[in-house]
Amino acid sequence: MGDNSKKLVEEKQEFDKNGLEKAPKWQPKVKIKPWLVLLIIVLVIGFFVFLAWQSSNKEKGEVYGVTTADAEELILVNSTKTRFLEPWKNVIDGDVDGFFGTTLARVVLRNRPYAVFEFKDDKPRKISRIRIMTDTGLRKRERYFLESFSLYVANKSGNYERVLDDAIKNGGGWQTYNFPEVEARLIKLILNKPINKNWIQIGEFEVYTQSELGLDD
Numbered sequence: 001m002g003d004n005s006k007k008l009v010e011e012k013q014e015f016d017k018n019g020l021e022k023a024p025k026w027q028p029k030v031k032i033k034p035w036l037v038l039l040i041i042v043l044v045i046g047f048f049v050f051l052a053w054q055s056s057n058k059e060k061g062e063v064y065g066v067t068t069a070d071a072e073e074l075i076l077v078n079s080t081k082t083r084f085l086e087p088w089k090n091v092i093d094g095d096v097d098g099f100f101g102t103t104l105a106r107v108v109l110r111n112r113p114y115a116v117f118e119f120k121d122d123k124p125r126k127i128s129r130i131r132i133m134t135d136t137g138l139r140k141r142e143r144y145f146l147e148s149f150s151l152y153v154a155n156k157s158g159n160y161e162r163v164l165d166d167a168i169k170n171g172g173g174w175q176t177y178n179f180p181e182v183e184a185r186l187i188k189l190i191l192n193k194p195i196n197k198n199w200i201q202i203g204e205f206e207v208y209t210q211s212e213l214g215l216d217d
């Protein structure tokens with residue numbers, strides 16, 4: 001008991017000396033570690049180096065232009081895997097330039113990659129045309145360019161029906177495909193070839209309803 005009260009008195013004196021006469025020194029709640037600062041600096045520099053590399057990785061020359069305003073707005077429902085920086089959402093983003101506009105679908109065990117889309121309002125449409133664009137100006141990507149695809153649609157009952165089975169006929173620019181009008185709630189795009197590579201590239205995919213058939217090929 002005696003020892004304890006002596007200790008308390010000592011502690012109180014110390015507190016009085018350091019705490020009340022001097023303002024307490026400010027200390028950050030989390031200690032900033034030098035290695036963490038260094039890591040953040042490296043990451044920031046790395047990000048800018050990546051941006052520079054990605055812009056230098058593009059070919060100069062042909063530009064395939066932007067998507068048309070009357071294409072239906074799609075959202076991604078589900079899909080197979082892609083390269084990390086080139087996800088399936090890039091195929092419906094209206095961007096036809098570089099990595100950020102491109103989908104690079106992963107081919108696993110020769111299974112055909114695919115993506116399922118629906119209209120933004122979740123309602124069915126009568127569709128009769130699609131457009132596909134493959135070349136977003138990235139170097140050394142020709143070997144991965146989409147060569148052939150299949151298009152399926154599902155109506156309200158959810159049963160898929162094949163609408164198209166077609167090839168990409170003239171390289172990476174925009175190509176238009178027409179088909180008899182069909183009601184679609186879900187649209188499934190399957191990439192068929194090249195299936196012997198690890199990847200298949202596609203830049204943009206558009207869907208049109210009957211009312212937009214004024215568009216020229």
Ligand SMILES: [Ca+2]
Nearest residue numbers: 090095101203
């Ligand atoms: Ca795109």
